[in-house]
Amino acid sequence: MTTATHAIDLAPNRHDDINDRALTEMFRRTTFRWDSYMLGCRHVHLRNSHDRLKVIALPEKLSTNPHLHCFADLSEAQWGDQLRQLPWEWKLEQIWQEVTEGSGTIHITADFDRGAAVYRTKEALRHDHDYLHSWDFHRDDKLKERRCAPRHQRRAAVRRCRTHQ
Numbered sequence: 800m801t802t803a804t805h806a807i808d809l810a811p812n813r814h815d816d817i818n819d820r821a822l823t824e825m826f827r828r829t830t831f832r833w834d835s836y837m838l839g840c841r842h843v844h845l846r847n848s849h850d851r852l853k854v855i856a857l858p859e860k861l862s863t864n865p866h867l868h869c870f871a872d873l874s875e876a877q878w879g880d881q882l883r884q885l886p887w888e889w890k891l892e893q894i895w896q897e898v899t900e901g902s903g904t905i906h907i908t909a910d911f912d913r914g915a916a917v918y919r920t921k922e923a924l925r926h927d928h929d930y931l932h933s934w935d936f937h938r939d940d941k942l943k944e945r946r947c948a949p950r951h952q953r954r955a956a957v958r959r960c961r962t963h964q
Contacts, residue, residue, distance in 0.1 A: 803870035806915055807854070807891075808906040810866035811899045817865045819858060823931060825898050826856050826867060830933040832894045837881050848937045853877065856931040859922050867931075868919035873909075 811817050811825060834843040834851045843851065854871040875882055888907055895905045908915060 802874070803855075803872060804909065805871045805873045806908040806911040806919055807869040807871055808866065808904075808908075808919075809856070809869060809895060810864075810904045812902045812904055813899065814864065819861050819865075819929075822858055822861070822865050822867065826931055826933075827936045828898045829891075829894055830854060830936065832898070833891060836890050836894070837878060837885065837887065844938055848934045851937065852933050854933045856933075857920060857922065858929070858931070870916075870919070 809826070809829070811822065830852050831843065834846070835841060837852070838846060838850065840846070852871065854869050856867040856869040858865065858867055860866065873882065873887075881887070891907065892905050895903045
């Protein structure tokens with residue numbers, strides 16, 4: 800992953816039926832729907848991982864208050880004009896609400912400091928905690944490295960994808 804530009808906290812706020820598998824599935828659905836929204840395409844699973852959301856999620860307090868602390872690349876270098884043209888913060892909140900069936904909360908922090916990073920990673924080194932990558936859910940043939948296409952080629956690909964919905 801490149802540099803993380805945003806810290807995102809995702810809490811499903813449903814203690815009774817959330818386990819690590821359910822939390823992982825919520826994370827998978829959220830990242831897939833984010834990619835679909837930002838790329839304007841329903842078949843994002845066919846897109847190269849390089850073009851999709853890059854986020855690392857750290858599950859925390861799985862037995863008492865399960866939630867995810869995430870670090871994401873929401874930079875203009877990654878997303879280009881979409882960040883300015885689309886209401887992405889509102890949409891990410893809406894996606895999380897739908898995935899959690901209305902019970903979830905989300906907190907997005909741009910330009911977080913070292914203290915915020917330490918807080919979000921406090922349980923990361925425990926032996927019983929794994930972390931999740933958004934690309935864990937991408938097709939294997941889309942994980943290969945490729946050179947970054949010039950921005951005008953990426954925008955053209957997004958326009959083509961949006962016109963074929």
